[in-house]
Amino acid sequence: MSGADGEGAAREREPGERGVGGRSSSPILCVTTNPAIDITYAMEELRPGTSHRVETGLARAGGKGVNVARVLHQHHEPAVVIAPIGGPVRVLFVHDLERSGIPHRLVEVSAPTRRTTAIVTPAGTTNLNERGQAIGADDWQRLLEIVRAEAPASRIIVSSGSLPPETPFGFCASVVDVAVAAGRPCIIDVGGEQLRAAMAAGATAVKPNRHELLEAMGGTDPLDAARRLAAAGTGTVFASLDIEGMLAVLPDGRAWHAQLDRVLDGNPTGAGDAAVAALALTIAEGETLEAQLARAAAWSSAAVLAPQAGSIVDPAELEPRIRITPIG
Template identity: 35%
Template sequence: MILAACPNPALDVTYRVDRLVPGESHRVSQVLQRPGGKGVNVAAVLHEAAASVTATGIVGGASGAELACALDELGVSHRFSHVAGATRRTVTVVAGDEATVFNEPGPTVGIDEWRTFTELFASLARDAAVVTLSGSLPAGLAVDAYAELTRLAHDQGVPVVLDCSGAPLVAALSAGPDVVKVNAEEAGAAVGRPAGTMSETLSAALELRHMGAAECVVTRGAEGLVASTTAGDFGVTTGVPVAGNPTGAGDAFTAGLALGIEHDEHWLRRLRLAAGWAAGAVARPTAGSVDRAVAAHHQTSLTFQEITV
């Protein structure tokens, strides 16, 4: 079983209107609602692929109850810890080809509420083959919250795939996550220098490993990715870019990595699966789903090369 942790999930709400004019009232033609947050997207992709997965995290209020119900409707297994505050919502107003997004702040998690979640997390990790830790942290948590979760997973002998950014990423490196998966911008910010070229990206990945990550994968959007692993340092380039919605592509990539680790695949096979799933996610209009045909085709277009700084 893969345990997909999402400390700060969201209920994603989309309004469709003919046009958006500030200061005016609007008639909404369509309302779409789905469970969101990076870890929730990871769980949804894995469930769609018929993998054994459980989503966990912190929810609260009516929006948290709606998120859990939405996962039930999708058939995604979940075990959440409940807090007094309300789960955040992301509200997207779509008018024509333009989207305006409003991100709510989410709940403030107290010390006792966090302790309750960590106890649940530790119990779930006992039955997991891989743990993924994804996304932002809710207010009230210490910056090293992901470091704590990484150690709890390691106490159970379970490898961790970490996908976060900023100060929580840097703090988590001290706990030695097994795989850090970030994009080039996040990697550059963590090491304090650009990660634009493939050589610069590899340099950043090596630095993240020096800071504590056992292995590191840095995605570069349509330009491919760089992976610094115990099997070697690889640059991966793609064929024709996939057009569509990139939201959730990184989460599909994380899901593919986790499944490859669970199945003990060689690193090149893990990267091929993950990159394919990311491309397949771009082809879908919403996060948490993968176009299998696009994913399979994309996997055949990847070019691998061993690289050095």
């Protein structure tokens, strides 16, 4: 299925068709609107204003949707990356996906794909994330057409990550519309007006972090903001609260809180993407809401212990340590 702008389309298959080992061979579509080459440096100390001699950084294809696909691939779950790509890093991006064995459908664009840099020290992680550059209206249409073509053979559609400048208003809602038309669930991980529009369009779930949630809904209380957002749609709001765990809120206001029994030291970059991967899998498999929340919190924690975004350590030991509490 690898290729650019429509090359290598997926074989038509029946929804839920099982593959080797009993797993579904239908892929999870991972739409990444603002992909990147992620570079990670690990060092003992970051001293601003000075030069550092460092070991060679880890560099690989990134962006939130790519990280979601990578985590799923690590767990032998089929996933397909759908993204616009262009400029000098295109070769590196494609090479890494092919080396990793992750299928992809890419739209070639003239705008150069961005780079992100994570500097990991014992004191914390410093991220330098380029905003990305605008792509053309035709590019957005081609991206959506690939999603539409792949949707009927998928299990679930995920659209996650930052959006480049001049993204059409309602693009994420259009992804939801495609999923609804194909009879597939859909998860949106984005912020701002796109988040509100996707929820109103009927997203199965959304997964903002605290900042994105409060930016979209206003106020200072994430639970109140999540309840207001959930009431605007028919799906579930899963809100990441960093070291304070994760919320799950239904449209009727019922809510649950999940948290690991202790705070972990590590690299939090990619923790939200691991949570989205867990949600995609559990929603596609029809798990209960509490199971979805527990898996998401466990995989998010497992990502903190991994060296780079898009990877997680074995979450089996962590999931029993997640405490889920109904709220109010």
